Amino acid sequence: MSKFIxxxxxxxxxxxxxxxxxxxxxxxxxxxxxxxxxxxxxxxLFLIISAVYAKTIDMLxxxxxxxxxxxxxxxxxxxxxxxxxxxxVPVFTGIIVxxxxxxxxxxxxxxxxxxxxxxxxxxxxxxxxxAAVILVARxxxxxxxxxxxxxxxxxxxxxxxxxDLKFPKVFVLILSMSYRxxxxxxxxxxxxxxxxxxxxxxxxxSLGSWKLYSPIIASLFMKxxxxxxxxxxxxxxRGFGNEPRSMKKKSIGIKxxxxxxxxxxxxxxxxxxxxxxxxxxxxx
Amino acid sequence: MPPPxxxxxxxSYTYPDGTxxxxxxxxxxxxxxxxxxxxxxxxxxxxLLLIMAGLLAPxxxxxxxxxxxxxxxxxxxxxxxxxVRKRIGIVFQDPDVQLFSSTVHDDVAFGxxxxxxxxxxxxSKVGDTLKFLGLEHVAEKHPYELSGGExxxxxxxxxxxxxxxxxxxxxxxxxxxxxxxxxxxxLLKKLKEGGKTIVIATHDMEVLPEIAERIIVIxxxxxxxxxxxxxxxxxxxxxxxxxxVPVVARLFKMLESSGLNxxxxxxxxxxxxxxxxxxxKS
Numbered sequence: 001m002s003k004f005i006x007x008x009x010x011x012x013x014x015x016x017x018x019x020x021x022x023x024x025x026x027x028x029x030x031x032x033x034x035x036x037x038x039x040x041x042x043x044x045l046f047l048i049i050s051a052v053y054a055k056t057i058d059m060l061x062x063x064x065x066x067x068x069x070x071x072x073x074x075x076x077x078x079x080x081x082x083x084x085x086x087x088x089v090p091v092f093t094g095i096i097v098x099x100x101x102x103x104x105x106x107x108x109x110x111x112x113x114x115x116x117x118x119x120x121x122x123x124x125x126x127x128x129x130x131a132a133v134i135l136v137a138r139x140x141x142x143x144x145x146x147x148x149x150x151x152x153x154x155x156x157x158x159x160x161x162x163x164d165l166k167f168p169k170v171f172v173l174i175l176s177m178s179y180r181x182x183x184x185x186x187x188x189x190x191x192x193x194x195x196x197x198x199x200x201x202x203x204x205x206s207l208g209s210w211k212l213y214s215p216i217i218a219s220l221f222m223k224x225x226x227x228x229x230x231x232x233x234x235x236x237x238r239g240f241g242n243e244p245r246s247m248k249k250k251s252i253g254i255k256x257x258x259x260x261x262x263x264x265x266x267x268x269x270x271x272x273x274x275x276x277x278x279x280x281x282x283x284x
Numbered sequence: 285m286p287p288p289x290x291x292x293x294x295x296s297y298t299y300p301d302g303t304x305x306x307x308x309x310x311x312x313x314x315x316x317x318x319x320x321x322x323x324x325x326x327x328x329x330x331x332l333l334l335i336m337a338g339l340l341a342p343x344x345x346x347x348x349x350x351x352x353x354x355x356x357x358x359x360x361x362x363x364x365x366x367x368v369r370k371r372i373g374i375v376f377q378d379p380d381v382q383l384f385s386s387t388v389h390d391d392v393a394f395g396x397x398x399x400x401x402x403x404x405x406x407x408s409k410v411g412d413t414l415k416f417l418g419l420e421h422v423a424e425k426h427p428y429e430l431s432g433g434e435x436x437x438x439x440x441x442x443x444x445x446x447x448x449x450x451x452x453x454x455x456x457x458x459x460x461x462x463x464x465x466x467x468x469x470x471l472l473k474k475l476k477e478g479g480k481t482i483v484i485a486t487h488d489m490e491v492l493p494e495i496a497e498r499i500i501v502i503x504x505x506x507x508x509x510x511x512x513x514x515x516x517x518x519x520x521x522x523x524x525x526x527x528x529v530p531v532v533a534r535l536f537k538m539l540e541s542s543g544l545n546x547x548x549x550x551x552x553x554x555x556x557x558x559x560x561x562x563x564x565k566s
């Protein structure tokens with residue numbers, strides 16, 4: 001059991017450090033990386049809203065393909081991007097949506113019977129599958145755009161963009177400081193685990209190992225609490241008056257303006273098409 | 285005598301858990317001097333620096349900063365403390381406490397932004413400070429990516445950028461390698477020449493003679509206070525406070541007791557070399 005926890009924690013720490021800290025894709029010279037952070041958030045938010053309102057599979061497929069084109073244009077390999085989107089979406093949304101495929105939830109034309117007791121039967125319906133596919137595709141399309149924002153924007157630029165877009169100041173400050181200190185606290189956990197491991201002799205019993213983790217958690221809380229007080233003093237000493245301030249806004253380039261216009265018009269056009277049910281007629 | 289920038293009268297501080305960190309300390313820091321607060325671990329040096337920076341109010345006693353009495357109510361009032369925050373800079377012992385923004389540039393800019401400087405002035409000051417400390421190449425880096433020495437320099441940059449008159453440094457040489465330590469001592473000398481008042485809390489007795497003119501030794505309460513040379517020569521007193529005479533001085537004292545005739549005891553290797561050269565010539 002202890003091996004299981006150790007490995008889970010180490011892998012979780014490694015994953016967070018790799019995915020957030022490396023900013024590997026955000027540093028590349030691609031399409032989305034060259035777009036202003038504020039514009040990127042607004043533009044992709046429009047596409048996300050448009051995808052949320054999409055009712056047809058064709059339209060959702062269009063959004064998914066569009067996200068892939070944007071990924072390639074931003075020098076993100078599809079072998080990295082697709083599993084990142086499609087690993088979590090089917091796992092979480094797929095599980096939630098499974099009951100919707102059944103005739104007891106979504107009545108319709110039955111295509112496969114799972115269970116039959118006398119006159120009552122439990123089956124998968126065509127309408128149920130359609131509803132499930134729509135939901136999974138919608139989740140995939142929206143999360144693709146959200147993932148594109150996080151992959152192509154350095155965290156610091158995201159924070160600045162949020163500040164400029166008038167997200168609540170305290171929320172932005174908390175996010176920014178969480179990003180700063182998550183690594184320090186992760187390092188602390190890693191070192192505490194290593195120190196524990198170095199003093200461990202023989203095989204641990206499951207219950208014993210669980211008991212040993214509770215002081216580590218308590219110690220981490222105490223360290224984080226003490227750090228919090230000292231950081232507040234450091235901020236206070238440099239003029240912080242409980243109200244965060246930041247540097248002036250950068251001007252937005254022509255490339256970003258064009259990208260914003262293109263995405264918003266596309267999103268609005270898609271919404272209009274969907275509403276008028278013309279979109280399907282336009283597709284071959 | 286220059287005017288005092290800080291005056292502490294009979295101050296004591298007890299932590300909420302009942303631990304007495306400081307007891308009846310009286311001291312004055314004068315403008316332009318470099319002073320060390322020496323003491324063993326747990327002597328209350330960091331707490332004393334927080335009180336001197338106007339970040340912590342003493343449990344009893346009176347604190348005057350730039351002639352103004354500082355009390356517990358004022359400490360969290362940004363307007364009332366503006367002058368103190370602008371004129372005093374404190375560098376914490378742990379650079380991870382000091383560097384809380386997501387890039388070095390933003391961290392250095394934090395003070396000027398919150399002290400209300402205009403944006404052009406901020407950019408120019410941040411650039412100049414990073415250049416002065418040789419940190420331009422790490423400006424856009426996350427503080428987590430810096431080495432120990434770079435972190436320490438960046439922590440100093442976050443304070444120097446606001447050009448404070450008084451610099452309070454808590455164990456500044458604690459995690460520095462010998463080269464960075466030497467560079468750091470040179471930096472402090474430069475700052476001192478520039479007229480800054482420097483207060484260093486440390487138990488690193490090797491670095492003290494290089495930068496401090498005066499030393500206050502504390503171990504919860506004041507043990508002694510005096511010119512650096514006098515304090516560093518008092519082996520018994522330093523021993524009582526769990527501190528040590530610098531290695532070079534100890535060596536020369538031993539040689540002196542074995543018959544070596546030298547005019548003065550050196551406290552660092554450079555002066556020791558000079559004395560040895562003189563002795564060899566004679």
